[in-house]
Amino acid sequence: MALTISIGSGKGGVGKTMILANLAMLLARSGRRVCLVDLDIGGPDAHYLFGLLEPKRSLSDFLARRVENINEVIHTLYSYSGLSLIPGTGDTLQTANMSFQEKQRLLRSLGTIDTDVLLLDVGAGTSYHALDFFMHSDLQIGLTLPEPTAIMDLYNFLQLATIRKVLSGFLSGSEVAEALKNQRFNSLQEVLELAATSQEDGRQRAQNSLRSFHPLLIINRDSTTAQVNKLKLRRLVAKYLAIDMPELGEIPEDPMVSEALKAFIPVCELYPNCPAARSLVGISDKLGKIIDLFQRHLQTNHQG
Numbered sequence: 001m002a003l004t005i006s007i008g009s010g011k012g013g014v015g016k017t018m019i020l021a022n023l024a025m026l027l028a029r030s031g032r033r034v035c036l037v038d039l040d041i042g043g044p045d046a047h048y049l050f051g052l053l054e055p056k057r058s059l060s061d062f063l064a065r066r067v068e069n070i071n072e073v074i075h076t077l078y079s080y081s082g083l084s085l086i087p088g089t090g091d092t093l094q095t096a097n098m099s100f101q102e103k104q105r106l107l108r109s110l111g112t113i114d115t116d117v118l119l120l121d122v123g124a125g126t127s128y129h130a131l132d133f134f135m136h137s138d139l140q141i142g143l144t145l146p147e148p149t150a151i152m153d154l155y156n157f158l159q160l161a162t163i164r165k166v167l168s169g170f171l172s173g174s175e176v177a178e179a180l181k182n183q184r185f186n187s188l189q190e191v192l193e194l195a196a197t198s199q200e201d202g203r204q205r206a207q208n209s210l211r212s213f214h215p216l217l218i219i220n221r222d223s224t225t226a227q228v229n230k231l232k233l234r235r236l237v238a239k240y241l242a243i244d245m246p247e248l249g250e251i252p253e254d255p256m257v258s259e260a261l262k263a264f265i266p267v268c269e270l271y272p273n274c275p276a277a278r279s280l281v282g283i284s285d286k287l288g289k290i291i292d293l294f295q296r297h298l299q300t301n302h303q304g
């Protein structure tokens with residue numbers, strides 16, 4: 001089964017798609033089969049980064065049931081060996097009101113894709129879709145710019161994601177669960193208290209559901225203040241969310257990024273020696289090692 005990795009951020013325009021597209025290409029180059037899925041509902045643009053300007057089929061066709069099998073909306077990117085892409089869908093009534101069942105159908109079908117790594121671009125913001133897609137994966141990447149406001153936006157995103165994960169952890173399947181999942185909570189603590197009062201082992205189950213959540217941090221458009229703000233973020237998530245956030249890397253501000261965008265070619269392909277591309281290669285190597293470890297771990301668990 002494929003290993004699923006998602007990238008999320010508090011706000012849009014911080015570089016999620018640019019980074020994921022480059023990581024997809026680099027991971028494929030290192031011999032893995034990679035499928036990039038554009039789940040940025042409302043702002044799908046991953047296909048542009050590979051010069052696919054008018055995809056014949058997209059996620060819209062799958063969601064509207066014009067095709068039943070998700071494989072029919074996968075595009076093989078022949079210029080990049082091992083790489084394929086599912087172009088995203090615009091914001092339509094269909095997607096805005098996607099029901100629980102429809103979302104389950106989508107997530108289930110993603111699990112059937114024959115590939116080594118699935119990369120999910122979940123789109124910005126704290127809509128339930130974004131949070132659910134983000135938490136659905138085996139590994140998560142949290143992306144932010146170095147400024148304090150952007151850091152707080154990411155913190156907020158991570159907090160809402162953990163709350164949603166915890167709620168589904170201790171109330172799985174029940175009707176109350178669905179009702180509660182759509183309620184706004186102000187903090188993770190509130191949810192843990194609710195868990196403790198609603199079920200005997202509620203708090204334990206709630207905390208267990210976060211055990212495997214260690215979002216990896218990437219700072220984009222790096223600056224000299226980044227170090228201080230990064231530390232603050234890690235302290236916040238450790239104190240209030242009880243999770244640690246290992247760092248995957250930093251990417252500098254680099255004009256070649258938008259030059260590559262204009263050419264519809266990933267920057268690591270077009271300008272492999274520019275500073276942003278070199279950082280992305282470092283991040284991809286590190287991520288590759290984590291993927292290998294994870295897959296070995298999964299195999300051992302399957303055998304044992």
Ligand SMILES: Nc1ncnc2c1ncn2[C@@H]1O[C@H](COP(=O)(O)OP(=O)(O)O)[C@@H](O)[C@H]1O
Pocket residue numbers: 009011012013014015016017018019124220221251252253254255257258261276
């Ligand atoms: N490291 C960088 N240096 C310069 N420009 C960047 C960098 N990262 C992203 N950008 C620019 O920021 C814009 C938003 O990037 P994008 O990947 O579309 O963000 P998101 O998917 O988070 O909305 C793009 O125009 C891109 O060229």
Ligand SMILES: [Mg+2]
Pocket residue numbers: 016017018040043045121123
């Ligand atoms: Mg994007």
